[in-house]
Amino acid sequence: MDYQQRIVIDPGIRSGKPCIRGTRITVMDIFDYLGGGMTIDEVLDDFPDLTLADIQACFAFAADRDRRLVVCPNETSVR
Secondary structure (H helix, E strand, O other): OOHHHOEEOOOOOHHHOOEEOOOOOEHHHHHHHHHOOOOHHHHHHHOOOOOHHHHHHHHHHHHHHHHHOOOOOOOOOOO
16 A cells, blocks of 8 residues: 555644644554554544545554664663
């Protein structure tokens, strides 16, 4: 999926956090709702401006960001 058509980063909107185009809803907001137990259908019901493709774009954006994450192999974890 080409999430770049749906996810935008604009310093003037939500302090530059990645948002769904045409809204002030951030990718993080969507994941907070889903991580908090809401279903995709519940999110779509609560935010009628969103589409399933918008939520799928959030997943594609997160996956792309994770692929670009650099991990230092000798780094120790902090508990």
